[in-house]
Amino acid sequence: MARRLVVLIGTRKGAFLLHADPARRRFTIGGPHFLGNIVHHVVLDPRDRRTLLASAKTGHLGPTVFRSTNMGRTWKEAARPPAFPKAGDDAKPRSVDATFWLTPGHAAQKDVWWAGTIPGGLFRSADGGVTWDPIDGFNRNPAGAAWGPPYFGDTPEGSITHSVIVDPRDPRHMYVSLSTGGFYETTDAGARWKPLNKGMAADFLPDKDPVYGHDPHCVVLHPQQPDRLYQASHCGIYRLDRPGDTWLRIGRNMPKKIGDIGFPIVTHPRDADTAWVFPMDGTTVWPRTSPGGRPAVYRTRDAGATWERQDRGLPKEQAWFTVKRQAMATDALDPVGLYFGTTSGEIWMSRDEGRTWRCVAAHLPHIYSVASATV
Amino acid sequence: MALRRRAPAAHLQRRFRDGLMHRVQIAPLLRSYTGGLAEDSVPGHTLGEILAGLEARYSGIRFRVIDEQDRIRPHIWLFVAGRLARDLSQPLAPGDEVQIVAALSGG
Numbered sequence: 001m002a003r004r005l006v007v008l009i010g011t012r013k014g015a016f017l018l019h020a021d022p023a024r025r026r027f028t029i030g031g032p033h034f035l036g037n038i039v040h041h042v043v044l045d046p047r048d049r050r051t052l053l054a055s056a057k058t059g060h061l062g063p064t065v066f067r068s069t070n071m072g073r074t075w076k077e078a079a080r081p082p083a084f085p086k087a088g089d090d091a092k093p094r095s096v097d098a099t100f101w102l103t104p105g106h107a108a109q110k111d112v113w114w115a116g117t118i119p120g121g122l123f124r125s126a127d128g129g130v131t132w133d134p135i136d137g138f139n140r141n142p143a144g145a146a147w148g149p150p151y152f153g154d155t156p157e158g159s160i161t162h163s164v165i166v167d168p169r170d171p172r173h174m175y176v177s178l179s180t181g182g183f184y185e186t187t188d189a190g191a192r193w194k195p196l197n198k199g200m201a202a203d204f205l206p207d208k209d210p211v212y213g214h215d216p217h218c219v220v221l222h223p224q225q226p227d228r229l230y231q232a233s234h235c236g237i238y239r240l241d242r243p244g245d246t247w248l249r250i251g252r253n254m255p256k257k258i259g260d261i262g263f264p265i266v267t268h269p270r271d272a273d274t275a276w277v278f279p280m281d282g283t284t285v286w287p288r289t290s291p292g293g294r295p296a297v298y299r300t301r302d303a304g305a306t307w308e309r310q311d312r313g314l315p316k317e318q319a320w321f322t323v324k325r326q327a328m329a330t331d332a333l334d335p336v337g338l339y340f341g342t343t344s345g346e347i348w349m350s351r352d353e354g355r356t357w358r359c360v361a362a363h364l365p366h367i368y369s370v371a372s373a374t375v
Numbered sequence: 376m377a378l379r380r381r382a383p384a385a386h387l388q389r390r391f392r393d394g395l396m397h398r399v400q401i402a403p404l405l406r407s408y409t410g411g412l413a414e415d416s417v418p419g420h421t422l423g424e425i426l427a428g429l430e431a432r433y434s435g436i437r438f439r440v441i442d443e444q445d446r447i448r449p450h451i452w453l454f455v456a457g458r459l460a461r462d463l464s465q466p467l468a469p470g471d472e473v474q475i476v477a478a479l480s481g482g
Contacts, residue, residue: 060404060450060477061439077435083443095442 003374005331006071007339008052009347010039013365015054017072024337024351027360033072041326043102044373045128047110053129055099055115063098065115067129071375080131082115082123084139094119101326102129103164106171116161120178122190135190138176162325163219167226175229177219182212183231199247201235217263218325225272228303232265232277232325239304250304258291258298258309259283264328268336268353273303276310276330276354278323278340289320297338299354313357314348321346326369341367397425397467400474405440408433417473422455423463425473440475452476 007018007027014032021027033039037056045051050069057063065078087093098118105112111128122138125131138161160179167173172189175196183200184193195212202214215234222228227242237251237260251260261282268274276299281287290296296311321342331337338350345364350357395418401409409415409432417428423445430437440451445463447453453460454474455467467473 058404060448062442062448064435064439079434081438083438085443087444093444093446095444095446 005333005337006044006373006375007329007347007349008042008044008369008371008373009341009361009364009367010042010054010326010369011341011345011365011367012038015039015042015056015072016361016364018347018361024331024333024349027347027349029361029364030072033075034066038098039368040098040100041102041369041371043104043371044375045104045113046373047104047107049373049375051128053102053113055102057098063096063117065099065102065129065132078125078130078132082117082121082132082134084121084134085136094121096121099123100160101162101164103166106166107168109171112171114164114166114174116164116176118160120159120161120181122161122164122176124190137186137191138184138193163216165219165221167221168223169226175219175221177216179217179234180213180215182214183216183219184212196240196245197247198245199240199249200231200233200238201249203235218265220265220267220275222267222272223269228267228272230265230267230275230304232262234261234282236260237262237265237277237304248304250300253300253305254279254298254307255309258296262323263325264323264340266328266330266338269330269332270334270336271301274299274301275304276328276338278328280322287320288322290322293318293320295319295321295342297340297350297354297357310350310354311357312355313350320344324368326371327367329370329372331372332374337372339370339372341370343367395419395469397470398472399425399429400472400476402475402477404477405436405475408436408439420467421463422453422460422465422467422473425467426463450478452478 005020009016014035016031019028034056040055042054052068054066064081066075068075082099084094096117099115100118101116103114113125113129115123122135123132163177165175174186177183182195182197185196186193197214200214217232219231229240231238236249238247239250240247254260258279262277262279265277281289281291295314296309298307300307321344323340327341329339335353341347343366347361348357349360396416399417400414417425419425426437456471
Protein backbone atom coordinates (compact mmCIF):
# COMPACT_ATOMS: atom_id res chain seq x y z
CA MET A 1 0.00 0.00 0.00
CA ALA A 2 1.30 3.41 -0.89
CA ARG A 3 2.50 5.43 2.05
CA ARG A 4 1.18 8.90 2.74
CA LEU A 5 3.18 11.81 4.04
CA VAL A 6 1.74 13.78 6.92
CA VAL A 7 3.30 16.83 8.55
CA LEU A 8 2.51 17.01 12.26
CA ILE A 9 2.26 20.54 13.60
CA GLY A 10 2.19 21.68 17.22
CA THR A 11 1.19 25.27 17.90
CA ARG A 12 0.44 27.63 20.72
CA LYS A 13 -3.27 27.04 20.12
CA GLY A 14 -3.57 23.41 19.15
CA ALA A 15 -2.30 20.72 16.78
CA PHE A 16 -2.79 20.37 13.04
CA LEU A 17 -2.07 17.63 10.52
CA LEU A 18 -0.99 18.61 7.04
CA HIS A 19 -1.64 15.84 4.50
CA ALA A 20 0.46 15.74 1.33
CA ASP A 21 -0.38 14.20 -2.00
CA PRO A 22 2.20 11.69 -3.35
CA ALA A 23 4.01 14.39 -5.35
CA ARG A 24 4.12 16.74 -2.36
CA ARG A 25 2.48 19.43 -4.46
CA ARG A 26 -0.86 19.72 -2.74
CA PHE A 27 -1.26 19.90 1.00
CA THR A 28 -4.51 19.69 2.94
CA ILE A 29 -4.69 20.97 6.47
CA GLY A 30 -6.63 19.07 9.11
CA GLY A 31 -7.51 20.10 12.63
CA PRO A 32 -7.34 21.82 14.95
CA HIS A 33 -6.90 19.17 17.56
CA PHE A 34 -7.02 20.39 21.17
CA LEU A 35 -8.00 23.91 20.11
CA GLY A 36 -6.72 26.40 22.67
CA ASN A 37 -4.13 24.02 24.06
CA ILE A 38 -0.43 24.74 23.95
CA VAL A 39 0.93 21.80 21.98
CA HIS A 40 4.70 21.64 22.15
CA HIS A 41 5.21 18.40 20.24
CA VAL A 42 3.29 15.93 18.08
CA VAL A 43 5.16 12.78 17.07
CA LEU A 44 4.22 9.61 15.21
CA ASP A 45 5.71 6.32 16.35
CA PRO A 46 7.83 5.16 13.41
CA ARG A 47 7.72 1.59 14.76
CA ASP A 48 4.02 1.09 14.16
CA ARG A 49 3.25 4.14 11.96
CA ARG A 50 -0.07 4.60 13.73
CA THR A 51 0.48 5.79 17.30
CA LEU A 52 0.48 9.56 17.65
CA LEU A 53 1.51 11.27 20.86
CA ALA A 54 0.83 14.94 21.55
CA SER A 55 1.87 16.95 24.57
CA ALA A 56 -0.65 19.56 25.67
CA LYS A 57 -1.44 22.07 28.36
CA THR A 58 -3.39 25.28 28.53
CA GLY A 59 -2.67 28.59 30.18
CA HIS A 60 -4.71 27.38 33.14
CA LEU A 61 -4.57 23.61 33.13
CA GLY A 62 -1.61 21.42 33.93
CA PRO A 63 0.37 19.43 31.38
CA THR A 64 -0.69 16.14 29.91
CA VAL A 65 -0.12 13.79 27.00
CA PHE A 66 -2.71 12.55 24.53
CA ARG A 67 -2.50 9.42 22.41
CA SER A 68 -4.22 8.47 19.18
CA THR A 69 -4.00 5.31 17.12
CA ASN A 70 -6.19 6.51 14.25
CA MET A 71 -4.35 9.63 13.08
CA GLY A 72 -6.18 11.94 15.39
CA ARG A 73 -9.77 10.89 14.83
CA THR A 74 -9.94 10.12 18.54
CA TRP A 75 -7.52 10.85 21.36
CA LYS A 76 -7.15 9.35 24.80
CA GLU A 77 -5.38 11.08 27.63
CA ALA A 78 -2.44 9.45 29.42
CA ALA A 79 -3.54 7.77 32.63
CA ARG A 80 -0.43 9.08 34.36
CA PRO A 81 1.28 11.97 32.52
CA PRO A 82 4.89 12.96 33.27
CA ALA A 83 5.13 14.23 36.86
CA PHE A 84 7.94 14.52 39.35
CA PRO A 85 7.84 12.41 42.52
CA LYS A 86 6.35 13.94 45.63
CA ALA A 87 9.14 15.91 47.25
CA GLY A 88 10.48 14.82 50.61
CA ASP A 89 11.30 17.29 53.35
CA ASP A 90 14.85 17.66 52.10
CA ALA A 91 14.06 18.22 48.45
CA LYS A 92 12.91 21.21 46.48
CA PRO A 93 9.37 20.45 45.28
CA ARG A 94 9.17 20.48 41.50
CA SER A 95 6.20 20.15 39.25
CA VAL A 96 6.09 19.67 35.52
CA ASP A 97 4.90 22.83 33.82
CA ALA A 98 4.97 21.43 30.29
CA THR A 99 5.90 18.24 28.52
CA PHE A 100 8.09 19.81 25.91
CA TRP A 101 9.64 16.97 23.95
CA LEU A 102 8.59 13.48 22.86
CA THR A 103 10.92 10.81 21.45
CA PRO A 104 9.92 7.30 20.44
CA GLY A 105 12.18 4.68 22.03
CA HIS A 106 14.60 2.31 20.35
CA ALA A 107 13.25 0.23 17.47
CA ALA A 108 13.68 -2.92 19.54
CA GLN A 109 11.75 -1.50 22.49
CA LYS A 110 8.18 -1.40 21.31
CA ASP A 111 5.98 0.96 23.30
CA VAL A 112 8.90 2.74 24.98
CA TRP A 113 8.75 6.54 24.73
CA TRP A 114 10.83 9.31 26.27
CA ALA A 115 9.66 12.77 27.29
CA GLY A 116 11.54 15.94 28.22
CA THR A 117 9.85 18.55 30.36
CA ILE A 118 9.89 22.13 31.58
CA PRO A 119 11.39 22.47 34.16
CA GLY A 120 14.13 20.11 33.10
CA GLY A 121 13.12 16.53 33.63
CA LEU A 122 13.30 13.24 31.77
CA PHE A 123 10.51 10.65 31.80
CA ARG A 124 9.96 7.24 30.28
CA SER A 125 6.88 5.33 29.25
CA ALA A 126 6.93 1.58 28.68
CA ASP A 127 3.32 1.30 27.53
CA GLY A 128 3.09 3.55 24.52
CA GLY A 129 2.58 6.78 26.45
CA VAL A 130 -0.22 5.72 28.79
CA THR A 131 1.83 5.96 31.99
CA TRP A 132 5.11 7.78 32.57
CA ASP A 133 7.85 7.36 35.16
CA PRO A 134 10.57 9.83 36.15
CA ILE A 135 14.19 9.03 35.39
CA ASP A 136 15.73 9.76 38.75
CA GLY A 137 19.29 9.52 37.48
CA PHE A 138 18.63 12.54 35.31
CA ASN A 139 16.04 14.46 37.27
CA ARG A 140 17.90 14.44 40.54
CA ASN A 141 21.24 15.54 39.19
CA PRO A 142 22.12 15.32 35.55
CA ALA A 143 25.61 16.69 36.07
CA GLY A 144 26.53 14.21 38.78
CA ALA A 145 26.94 15.02 42.43
CA ALA A 146 30.64 15.77 42.06
CA TRP A 147 29.97 18.74 39.83
CA GLY A 148 27.68 20.73 42.00
CA PRO A 149 24.07 21.71 42.32
CA PRO A 150 21.42 19.70 40.57
CA TYR A 151 19.70 22.60 38.86
CA PHE A 152 20.93 25.33 36.61
CA GLY A 153 19.91 28.86 35.83
CA ASP A 154 16.59 28.81 34.09
CA THR A 155 15.44 30.25 30.82
CA PRO A 156 12.35 32.45 31.19
CA GLU A 157 9.98 29.50 30.92
CA GLY A 158 12.19 27.32 33.11
CA SER A 159 14.93 24.92 32.08
CA ILE A 160 13.95 22.76 29.12
CA THR A 161 14.79 19.12 28.48
CA HIS A 162 14.90 18.52 24.75
CA SER A 163 16.65 16.66 21.94
CA VAL A 164 16.20 13.30 23.65
CA ILE A 165 18.20 10.99 21.39
CA VAL A 166 18.39 7.20 21.47
CA ASP A 167 21.34 5.59 19.71
CA PRO A 168 19.89 3.31 17.02
CA ARG A 169 22.65 0.77 17.80
CA ASP A 170 22.05 0.58 21.55
CA PRO A 171 18.93 1.54 23.53
CA ARG A 172 21.02 2.11 26.65
CA HIS A 173 23.09 4.79 24.93
CA MET A 174 21.31 8.13 24.90
CA TYR A 175 21.94 11.85 24.69
CA VAL A 176 19.80 14.57 26.25
CA SER A 177 20.06 18.36 26.18
CA LEU A 178 19.14 20.88 28.82
CA SER A 179 18.49 24.48 27.94
CA THR A 180 20.11 25.71 30.00
CA GLY A 181 22.25 23.03 31.45
CA GLY A 182 24.22 21.48 28.62
CA PHE A 183 24.52 18.25 26.71
CA TYR A 184 24.64 14.87 28.47
CA GLU A 185 25.28 11.23 27.65
CA THR A 186 24.24 8.03 29.36
CA THR A 187 25.31 4.49 28.55
CA ASP A 188 23.06 2.78 31.09
CA ALA A 189 19.61 3.92 29.96
CA GLY A 190 19.58 6.98 32.18
CA ALA A 191 20.94 5.84 35.54
CA ARG A 192 24.11 7.92 35.23
CA TRP A 193 24.95 10.89 33.03
CA LYS A 194 28.09 12.72 32.04
CA PRO A 195 28.36 16.14 30.46
CA LEU A 196 29.74 16.38 26.94
CA ASN A 197 30.16 20.11 26.53
CA LYS A 198 33.83 20.59 25.62
CA GLY A 199 34.29 23.07 22.81
CA MET A 200 30.88 24.68 23.30
CA ALA A 201 30.77 28.38 24.08
CA ALA A 202 28.78 29.73 27.00
CA ASP A 203 29.02 33.47 26.45
CA PHE A 204 26.37 34.14 29.08
CA LEU A 205 28.39 32.59 31.92
CA PRO A 206 31.32 34.16 33.73
CA ASP A 207 33.35 30.98 33.25
CA LYS A 208 33.86 30.74 29.50
CA ASP A 209 34.77 27.07 29.58
CA PRO A 210 32.49 25.45 32.14
CA VAL A 211 31.90 21.71 32.44
CA TYR A 212 28.15 22.25 32.15
CA GLY A 213 25.57 25.03 32.11
CA HIS A 214 25.59 25.60 28.33
CA ASP A 215 22.55 26.30 26.22
CA PRO A 216 22.09 23.81 23.40
CA HIS A 217 19.00 24.68 21.38
CA CYS A 218 18.72 21.55 19.28
CA VAL A 219 20.89 18.47 18.82
CA VAL A 220 20.45 15.78 16.19
CA LEU A 221 22.20 12.49 15.55
CA HIS A 222 22.54 11.12 12.06
CA PRO A 223 20.48 7.93 11.84
CA GLN A 224 22.83 6.14 9.45
CA GLN A 225 26.04 7.42 11.01
CA PRO A 226 25.17 7.56 14.72
CA ASP A 227 28.58 8.86 15.75
CA ARG A 228 27.85 12.13 13.95
CA LEU A 229 26.01 14.80 15.95
CA TYR A 230 25.06 18.35 15.02
CA GLN A 231 24.00 21.10 17.36
CA ALA A 232 22.40 24.53 17.05
CA SER A 233 22.83 26.52 20.23
CA HIS A 234 22.62 29.87 21.93
CA CYS A 235 26.30 30.28 21.15
CA GLY A 236 26.94 28.75 17.76
CA ILE A 237 26.53 25.77 15.44
CA TYR A 238 28.61 22.69 16.22
CA ARG A 239 29.49 19.20 15.10
CA LEU A 240 30.68 16.34 17.26
CA ASP A 241 32.12 13.10 15.91
CA ARG A 242 32.23 10.39 18.53
CA PRO A 243 34.11 8.87 20.18
CA GLY A 244 35.56 12.36 20.22
CA ASP A 245 34.39 14.54 23.08
CA THR A 246 34.96 18.07 21.77
CA TRP A 247 32.44 20.00 19.73
CA LEU A 248 33.74 21.81 16.65
CA ARG A 249 32.16 25.21 15.99
CA ILE A 250 31.25 24.79 12.33
CA GLY A 251 29.13 27.94 12.59
CA ARG A 252 32.37 29.91 12.31
CA ASN A 253 32.09 29.20 8.60
CA MET A 254 28.70 30.90 8.31
CA PRO A 255 28.58 34.42 6.77
CA LYS A 256 29.51 36.93 9.46
CA LYS A 257 26.49 39.13 8.79
CA ILE A 258 24.19 36.17 9.40
CA GLY A 259 25.97 34.65 12.35
CA ASP A 260 25.48 31.17 13.71
CA ILE A 261 22.70 31.57 16.25
CA GLY A 262 19.45 29.72 15.78
CA PHE A 263 17.09 27.15 17.15
CA PRO A 264 16.66 24.25 14.71
CA ILE A 265 19.08 21.99 12.89
CA VAL A 266 18.20 18.98 10.75
CA THR A 267 20.26 16.46 8.79
CA HIS A 268 19.82 14.77 5.46
CA PRO A 269 18.47 11.29 6.23
CA ARG A 270 20.98 9.59 3.91
CA ASP A 271 23.97 11.94 3.94
CA ALA A 272 25.64 12.67 7.26
CA ASP A 273 27.61 15.58 5.79
CA THR A 274 24.48 17.51 4.88
CA ALA A 275 22.58 19.61 7.40
CA TRP A 276 20.29 22.64 7.37
CA VAL A 277 19.82 25.47 9.87
CA PHE A 278 17.51 28.44 10.09
CA PRO A 279 19.57 31.31 11.54
CA MET A 280 18.06 34.02 13.70
CA ASP A 281 19.28 37.38 14.89
CA GLY A 282 21.19 36.82 18.12
CA THR A 283 22.93 40.19 18.18
CA THR A 284 22.46 43.22 20.45
CA VAL A 285 19.20 42.69 22.36
CA TRP A 286 18.53 39.32 20.73
CA PRO A 287 15.59 40.10 18.45
CA ARG A 288 15.25 36.39 17.60
CA THR A 289 13.96 37.24 14.13
CA SER A 290 15.19 36.35 10.67
CA PRO A 291 18.42 38.36 10.28
CA GLY A 292 17.57 41.64 8.56
CA GLY A 293 13.98 40.54 8.04
CA ARG A 294 15.16 38.31 5.19
CA PRO A 295 14.55 34.69 6.15
CA ALA A 296 16.80 31.99 4.76
CA VAL A 297 17.82 28.43 5.33
CA TYR A 298 21.53 27.64 5.23
CA ARG A 299 22.79 24.28 4.07
CA THR A 300 26.11 22.56 4.45
CA ARG A 301 27.05 19.57 2.33
CA ASP A 302 30.52 19.12 3.78
CA ALA A 303 29.80 18.69 7.49
CA GLY A 304 29.98 22.39 8.18
CA ALA A 305 33.12 23.44 6.29
CA THR A 306 31.02 25.65 3.99
CA TRP A 307 27.43 26.91 3.98
CA GLU A 308 25.15 28.06 1.19
CA ARG A 309 22.10 30.30 1.46
CA GLN A 310 18.78 28.81 0.32
CA ASP A 311 16.07 31.45 0.14
CA ARG A 312 14.43 31.07 -3.28
CA GLY A 313 10.70 31.51 -2.80
CA LEU A 314 11.01 32.88 0.72
CA PRO A 315 10.07 36.53 1.41
CA LYS A 316 12.79 38.92 0.21
CA GLU A 317 12.32 41.52 2.92
CA GLN A 318 10.25 42.62 5.90
CA ALA A 319 9.66 39.08 7.14
CA TRP A 320 10.47 38.95 10.84
CA PHE A 321 9.55 35.47 11.87
CA THR A 322 11.78 32.83 13.30
CA VAL A 323 11.66 29.05 13.62
CA LYS A 324 11.60 27.29 16.97
CA ARG A 325 13.82 24.32 17.83
CA GLN A 326 11.26 21.57 17.04
CA ALA A 327 9.79 23.40 14.06
CA MET A 328 12.04 22.17 11.24
CA ALA A 329 11.99 18.69 9.74
CA THR A 330 12.95 16.59 6.77
CA ASP A 331 11.06 13.74 5.20
CA ALA A 332 12.65 10.51 4.03
CA LEU A 333 11.74 10.82 0.34
CA ASP A 334 14.05 11.39 -2.61
CA PRO A 335 14.75 14.22 -3.12
CA VAL A 336 14.42 15.05 0.53
CA GLY A 337 11.58 17.34 1.51
CA LEU A 338 12.20 20.07 4.05
CA TYR A 339 9.59 21.75 6.21
CA PHE A 340 9.68 24.58 8.70
CA GLY A 341 6.99 26.29 10.71
CA THR A 342 7.23 29.91 11.74
CA THR A 343 6.37 31.93 14.77
CA SER A 344 3.90 33.73 12.49
CA GLY A 345 1.98 30.54 11.72
CA GLU A 346 3.21 29.55 8.27
CA ILE A 347 4.48 26.22 7.03
CA TRP A 348 7.14 26.50 4.35
CA MET A 349 8.13 23.50 2.31
CA SER A 350 10.85 22.53 -0.15
CA ARG A 351 10.67 19.37 -2.21
CA ASP A 352 14.09 19.83 -3.74
CA GLU A 353 16.32 19.79 -0.67
CA GLY A 354 16.06 23.49 0.03
CA ARG A 355 16.65 24.95 -3.44
CA THR A 356 13.12 26.38 -3.69
CA TRP A 357 10.52 27.07 -1.06
CA ARG A 358 6.80 27.67 -0.99
CA CYS A 359 4.28 28.36 1.71
CA VAL A 360 1.91 25.41 2.06
CA ALA A 361 -0.08 26.58 5.10
CA ALA A 362 -0.69 30.01 6.60
CA HIS A 363 -2.66 31.77 9.29
CA LEU A 364 -1.96 29.06 11.85
CA PRO A 365 -1.10 29.99 15.43
CA HIS A 366 2.52 30.44 16.54
CA ILE A 367 4.18 27.17 15.54
CA TYR A 368 6.19 25.22 18.09
CA SER A 369 6.87 21.94 16.32
CA VAL A 370 6.92 20.34 12.90
CA ALA A 371 7.56 16.66 12.27
CA SER A 372 7.11 14.57 9.16
CA ALA A 373 5.59 11.13 9.24
CA THR A 374 4.91 8.42 6.71
CA VAL A 375 1.73 6.50 7.39
CA MET B 376 -27.48 26.46 25.49
CA ALA B 377 -28.63 25.40 28.95
CA LEU B 378 -25.90 23.97 31.11
CA ARG B 379 -26.35 20.37 32.10
CA ARG B 380 -26.73 19.76 35.79
CA ARG B 381 -27.14 16.51 37.62
CA ALA B 382 -30.11 16.55 40.04
CA PRO B 383 -29.10 15.03 43.40
CA ALA B 384 -30.81 11.74 44.12
CA ALA B 385 -32.76 11.28 47.34
CA HIS B 386 -29.92 9.51 49.14
CA LEU B 387 -27.57 12.31 48.12
CA GLN B 388 -29.98 14.91 49.41
CA ARG B 389 -29.79 13.17 52.77
CA ARG B 390 -26.00 13.41 52.64
CA PHE B 391 -26.31 17.10 51.84
CA ARG B 392 -28.33 17.50 55.02
CA ASP B 393 -25.63 15.56 56.88
CA GLY B 394 -23.11 18.00 55.56
CA LEU B 395 -20.94 15.49 53.72
CA MET B 396 -22.01 16.26 50.18
CA HIS B 397 -21.00 19.47 48.47
CA ARG B 398 -22.06 21.05 45.26
CA VAL B 399 -19.06 21.57 43.00
CA GLN B 400 -19.21 23.99 40.11
CA ILE B 401 -16.90 23.03 37.31
CA ALA B 402 -15.29 25.57 35.01
CA PRO B 403 -15.99 25.21 31.28
CA LEU B 404 -12.39 24.32 30.55
CA LEU B 405 -12.75 21.10 32.58
CA ARG B 406 -16.04 19.92 31.17
CA SER B 407 -14.38 17.70 28.61
CA TYR B 408 -13.73 15.50 31.65
CA THR B 409 -17.27 15.67 33.06
CA GLY B 410 -19.10 14.96 29.85
CA GLY B 411 -20.35 18.52 29.82
CA LEU B 412 -21.59 18.63 33.41
CA ALA B 413 -21.32 22.11 34.88
CA GLU B 414 -22.00 20.97 38.40
CA ASP B 415 -21.75 17.80 40.41
CA SER B 416 -22.18 16.68 44.00
CA VAL B 417 -19.15 15.22 45.71
CA PRO B 418 -18.62 13.98 49.28
CA GLY B 419 -15.73 15.26 51.39
CA HIS B 420 -14.61 16.95 54.55
CA THR B 421 -11.78 18.89 52.92
CA LEU B 422 -11.04 20.41 49.55
CA GLY B 423 -8.54 17.61 49.00
CA GLU B 424 -11.25 15.01 49.44
CA ILE B 425 -13.46 16.84 46.97
CA LEU B 426 -10.68 16.74 44.38
CA ALA B 427 -10.11 13.06 45.07
CA GLY B 428 -13.82 12.43 44.62
CA LEU B 429 -13.79 14.26 41.30
CA GLU B 430 -10.77 12.28 40.16
CA ALA B 431 -12.51 9.01 41.02
CA ARG B 432 -15.36 9.99 38.73
CA TYR B 433 -13.48 11.89 36.05
CA SER B 434 -10.07 10.31 35.58
CA GLY B 435 -7.35 12.85 34.83
CA ILE B 436 -9.19 15.95 36.02
CA ARG B 437 -7.24 16.41 39.25
CA PHE B 438 -3.78 16.69 37.67
CA ARG B 439 -4.97 19.46 35.39
CA VAL B 440 -5.73 21.68 38.41
CA ILE B 441 -3.48 20.27 41.18
CA ASP B 442 0.21 19.57 40.60
CA GLU B 443 2.21 16.56 41.75
CA GLN B 444 3.19 18.39 44.93
CA ASP B 445 -0.50 18.86 45.82
CA ARG B 446 -0.33 22.58 45.04
CA ILE B 447 -3.21 24.34 43.34
CA ARG B 448 -1.96 25.32 39.89
CA PRO B 449 -1.12 29.02 39.54
CA HIS B 450 -3.93 29.92 37.18
CA ILE B 451 -6.65 27.92 38.88
CA TRP B 452 -8.82 29.36 41.59
CA LEU B 453 -10.70 27.15 44.02
CA PHE B 454 -13.39 28.86 46.04
CA VAL B 455 -15.02 27.35 49.11
CA ALA B 456 -18.22 29.09 50.11
CA GLY B 457 -17.14 32.03 48.01
CA ARG B 458 -13.70 32.42 49.61
CA LEU B 459 -10.48 31.69 47.77
CA ALA B 460 -8.82 28.54 49.12
CA ARG B 461 -5.04 28.38 49.42
CA ASP B 462 -4.49 24.64 49.71
CA LEU B 463 -6.17 21.28 49.75
CA SER B 464 -6.29 21.00 53.52
CA GLN B 465 -9.05 23.61 53.59
CA PRO B 466 -11.92 22.11 55.66
CA LEU B 467 -15.46 22.25 54.36
CA ALA B 468 -18.41 23.17 56.53
CA PRO B 469 -21.81 21.58 55.89
CA GLY B 470 -23.38 23.16 52.87
CA ASP B 471 -20.21 24.75 51.55
CA GLU B 472 -20.15 24.99 47.80
CA VAL B 473 -16.93 24.54 45.85
CA GLN B 474 -16.19 26.43 42.67
CA ILE B 475 -13.37 25.53 40.31
CA VAL B 476 -12.62 28.60 38.26
CA ALA B 477 -10.11 29.55 35.58
CA ALA B 478 -8.31 32.53 37.09
CA LEU B 479 -8.42 35.78 35.21
CA SER B 480 -4.86 35.63 33.97
CA GLY B 481 -4.85 36.72 30.39
CA GLY B 482 -6.49 40.14 30.33
